[in-house]
Amino acid sequence: MSEKQKFQAIKGTRDLLPPETALWNHVEHTAHAVFSTFGFGEIRLPIFEPTELFARAVGGETDIVSKEMYSFPDPFDLGELYARFRSLESISPGAGHFASIAGLSPDNQMISLRPEATASVCRAYIQHGMHSLPQPVKLYYTGPMFRRERPQKGRYRQFYQIGAEVLGGTDAPAIDAEVIEMVMTFFARLGLAGVKLDINSIGCRECRPEYVKLLKAELSKPEIKEKLGADSQRRIETNPLRVLDSKLESEQPIIEKLPRIAEHLCAACAAHYASVKHNLVLRNVAYHENWRLVRGLDYYMRTTFEITAPGLGSQNAVCGGGRYDGLIEILGGLPTKGIGFAIGEDRLILSLQEAGKAPAPRRLDVYVAWMGEKAYDTAVRAARALRGAGFAVELPATAQKFGKALGHADKLGARYALILGEDEVASGQWTLKTLSDGSQSKFTEPELLAHLKL
C-alpha cells in the first residue's frame, strides 16, 4: 500500500455502498414482511457471545470453533492487569501479547464474534424462559456473522445472514414444511429465479449412528478406499457423511453405489420424512430429494434442506437449514424441539444482481436552483416545506452559476428544478422546471406543494 492510501478494509470485509444498499434494504424489508405473515417475530441479538456458547453448540473440535472464530479474552473481565499490559504496548511491544496469554486463565471469559446465530437464539430462548410462552416460539433475525477463512466468491469474513428458528412445542413435520415454505415464499417474492430446493433426512440419535457405522465400513473396504482422493480418505475417519458431499468427478461413481440413509432410517424417522414431503406437496413447494445432502454438525437430525441459486460460483448454497431437536438441551435448557434455517444474504444479493435485478435508483424529486444570496433564505424555506411534504430535495450549500446548477440537477437525476432567483423572491412566483422536457411554469409556495402532490 502506498503512503497515500494507508487504510483499506480488512481482508474478507467490505463496504456496501449506494445504490447497492437500496437492494439490501429491499431484501431485508421483504424478509420482515414475509416472515411476519408466518407469525415470526424479530429477535435482535448481540454479535458477540461467550466462546463457550459456540463451542458447546457447534462442537469444540470442529474447524469452525478451533480455527475460524474471532475469539479473544474480554478486556473488561481481565480488568486491571490486562489494561495495564495493554497500556504498556506502545512503549514495550509484546506486552499486549503477554496480556493475552495471561488472559487465558480460567478466571477470564473468552468471547467470540458470532459465527452463526442459531446458538444465540437458543441461548436467548433459555435465558428469557421462552418455554413458558405459547409454543412454538417463532423468531427471525438478520445481521452480520464472522468467520475467519479465505474469502472467495460469495464468502466473506464478515457476512450477513437472514435466519429463522422455530423452538418448542411439537416436532410435527408440518412445521418443517412450513419453515421451508416460508423461505421459498420469500425467494419468490424477491423474484429470485432458478432456485432449487434439496431435502433429505439424516435420521436421529437412534438410526443415524447405525448408518454412519455402515457407511464407514463400506468406505473402509480397501477396494473402495483406494479409489478415493486424499480428502475423502481423511473424511472416512473425521466425518464419513461428508464424503457424500464430494465434488470430485472421479469419486462420483463410487459415491453413487454407497448405502443410502433413506433406506436405513428407523420407522419413526421414515414416517416423519414421508410426512414432511407430503406437507410440502400440500403447500405446493417443489423439492428434490438429495440423499447426499448432509449437515456437518452432530446436533442436526431428521430434516435437512438446502437451497441453491444461480450465479454464485462454487459457493452456490443460498440457504441451509434443518432440525436440531437436541440443541437447547446441550446448552442447558429443557429438552426442546427446534428447526431453523439461515440465508446467506451476500449470496442472495449476488444472485439477484447476476439476474439483473437492479436496485431502485435513488429518487430525487426537486433540485433547488437558487441564485444570489438574496434567494438563499427562500431556498431554505422551500426545501424545508418540500421535505416536510415528503419530497426528496437537494439544496446546494453554496451559490453556483445557474447553468452549473441545472447541470448538477440533471446529473443527480432530479425530476424538477425549483428555480429561485431575484425575480421569484420579489414576486413570490416560484419557477418549477421539469427536467425531462424542459417545460416550466410559475407557482406560489402553496400552489407548488399542491401541484407536486398530484
Add this chain to the structure above:
RNA sequence: GUGGGCGUAGCUCAGCUGGUAGAGCGCCGGUCUGUGGCACCGGAUGUCGCGGGUUCAAUCCCCGUCGCCCACCCCA
C-alpha cells in the same frame, strides 16, 4: 492451511522483442453570472502495489513480499 490468476489515474483498461506512461468514462473548471442534457477547450490525481536483483536503461525480465480475485479444505 493448499493451489492458480491478477496488481498501471477515482472506475474500466491499453502500453509491441526493455528506452522513466496513455485512452475512454467519471470528476473539477472554462466557453456560459437566468436555463441542464450536446459540443469544444483546459485541469488534477499515478513514486506503473512494495522491496531487491539483472541491465547503460525496468511498467515490461528474475526473486521476494504485500494486496485482490477464483478454486480447494471446511461449512453455521
